[in-house]
Amino acid sequence: MTSYYGRPIIKEPVWKPEIPTYFFTGGLAGGAALLTLGARLSGNDVLARRALAVNTAAITVSPLLLIKDLGRPKLFYNMLRVFKVTSPMSVGTWIVSASGTASGVAAACEVTGLLPRVKRAAEGVAGALAPFLSTYTAALVADSVVPAWHEARRELPFVFAGGSAASAGGAVAALTPSRAAGPARRLAIVGGALELAATKAMEDGLGELVGEPYRTGLGGTLSKGAKAATAAGTALMALAGRRRVGAVAAGALLCTGALLERFAVYHAGKASALDPRYTSVPQRERTGRLTQR
Amino acid sequence: MKAGDGQTTYGLQIQPRMGFFTDTSICIGCKACEVACKEWNLVPEDGLEWTGHSYDNTGALDANTWRHVAFVEQQVDDGLRWLMSSDVCKHCTHAGCLDVCPTGAITRTEFGTVVIQDDVCNGCGYCVTACPFGVISKREIGGDGGMHKCTLCYDRLEDGLEPACAKACPTKSIQFGPVDELLARAEGRVEELHEAGVGDARLYLADETDGVGGGGAFFLLLDRPEVYGLPPDPVDPTKHLGEAWGAALAAGAALVAGALVAFLGGRR
Numbered sequence: 001m002t003s004y005y006g007r008p009i010i011k012e013p014v015w016k017p018e019i020p021t022y023f024f025t026g027g028l029a030g031g032a033a034l035l036t037l038g039a040r041l042s043g044n045d046v047l048a049r050r051a052l053a054v055n056t057a058a059i060t061v062s063p064l065l066l067i068k069d070l071g072r073p074k075l076f077y078n079m080l081r082v083f084k085v086t087s088p089m090s091v092g093t094w095i096v097s098a099s100g101t102a103s104g105v106a107a108a109c110e111v112t113g114l115l116p117r118v119k120r121a122a123e124g125v126a127g128a129l130a131p132f133l134s135t136y137t138a139a140l141v142a143d144s145v146v147p148a149w150h151e152a153r154r155e156l157p158f159v160f161a162g163g164s165a166a167s168a169g170g171a172v173a174a175l176t177p178s179r180a181a182g183p184a185r186r187l188a189i190v191g192g193a194l195e196l197a198a199t200k201a202m203e204d205g206l207g208e209l210v211g212e213p214y215r216t217g218l219g220g221t222l223s224k225g226a227k228a229a230t231a232a233g234t235a236l237m238a239l240a241g242r243r244r245v246g247a248v249a250a251g252a253l254l255c256t257g258a259l260l261e262r263f264a265v266y267h268a269g270k271a272s273a274l275d276p277r278y279t280s281v282p283q284r285e286r287t288g289r290l291t292q293r
Numbered sequence: 294m295k296a297g298d299g300q301t302t303y304g305l306q307i308q309p310r311m312g313f314f315t316d317t318s319i320c321i322g323c324k325a326c327e328v329a330c331k332e333w334n335l336v337p338e339d340g341l342e343w344t345g346h347s348y349d350n351t352g353a354l355d356a357n358t359w360r361h362v363a364f365v366e367q368q369v370d371d372g373l374r375w376l377m378s379s380d381v382c383k384h385c386t387h388a389g390c391l392d393v394c395p396t397g398a399i400t401r402t403e404f405g406t407v408v409i410q411d412d413v414c415n416g417c418g419y420c421v422t423a424c425p426f427g428v429i430s431k432r433e434i435g436g437d438g439g440m441h442k443c444t445l446c447y448d449r450l451e452d453g454l455e456p457a458c459a460k461a462c463p464t465k466s467i468q469f470g471p472v473d474e475l476l477a478r479a480e481g482r483v484e485e486l487h488e489a490g491v492g493d494a495r496l497y498l499a500d501e502t503d504g505v506g507g508g509g510a511f512f513l514l515l516d517r518p519e520v521y522g523l524p525p526d527p528v529d530p531t532k533h534l535g536e537a538w539g540a541a542l543a544a545g546a547a548l549v550a551g552a553l554v555a556f557l558g559g560r561r
Contacts, residue, residue: 004363004522005346007353011427014418034552042556071416071431071438078396078415086531088538089419090395131545138544139537143393143530144422150530153537157544165551187555194547273422280519283526 020266029058030134031168037127088140134164148272155202163258165191174251192234219268230257310405312509322377329461356432356441382443386506389423425527504528
């Protein structure tokens, strides 16, 4: 392969570790919002209260992480100038804003015991936005020229959805008395299985070359760690989740797995941007059959 | 709407799409373009380092380098061949940076060029990941924090002047003008070179059917694009955004299905 002194063709993303951390907290908030809504609708207030707490904590941290990462944090409100469907970050800003507001209202009602109908409505809004909150970040990174992200655009949202369910189910199960935590345990198990299956599908789909950053280097190490933690957490939740100590250990493992997977994606993307091979070889292969002009 | 036919928009005459044709076959590597650009646009000094890569000590386009001259040394049958090429923002027809910018800071001007409004940019960095050419980056100097790139000298264009780099170019390797005129000239130049026996001459980003819809800045190259550090088949990532949104919606539905299973699927 020819290159210009081995220099990158595209730029390395400038996002700092706050961004993959947010991918985790956003997913955690989304999964917990679904649990809150489901628990409330099924009359399981013990579970709903814990899920709402996890949801509110995660969605409160999220915008702080996002604003901290900006090059000019004082101008964060410029995100609210426009709404652009061609920019998943713009769409996401509105999802996070609406979801965060709804969760804040619900949490305030829960703590004060006031306005129960408003609380239900707010939980409904947060629950309805949750599937978007948990997966738009995958569309965000996929809408880039970074090979390890762009070429994973069909599978990556499922990886993030799986991680969202696994982490939220795990965290809420760990905080909830065992008899009320059944739905959280089951969501954790379903989510862990989805995360593992989707990650495998993504890495297989990327193929020999572009999949490399997920197998080697820091991205590879993190990816292996994520799989081990998620597999162990899923199995532990299935086998020992009904005992509180088992649920706590499984929840911690599932959250660790989901967090590591986001960092694996982050670092694999950076590595794929820095080496010109990942950009130029697939492009040359697809133009190879055309005559050179 | 055709430019120059007297039609107006918001009270102003419609402008033709303006751009650059960079003919690298006559670039002599003087770097006058780099210097003129830095001077006119007040682009800050970002370090003076020896790279060891031929005469290229700038390295690449970024927030603080809006024109970059590449120097390629190649071994050929009768000795050494030296390729020089002045690179710049391509002002793409389908500009990924503009598509993904969440603040609307990146806009298209009346000249069809792509410009970052510095007072609106909040430094989110999404444009950096969306440029197929690695043109944009974040300026850290002086705590700036914003994203910067070539403006095609928007201020000069508004005053009827040509961009600083084209003005300074002593060989007319950098040509500025209406894009359709430049395209015709570029095709003539390739033919001329082919007749003169330079079979490797080819145009880059002069085809509106390519992945970025052609560039407002396009090039005549003497070798494959990757030799100059350019992507061989650049594509605006937003072209595939429908697939990503579709997958995100499907994954969101899978998440809801998982929650339904969790609540309805067991008595434990």
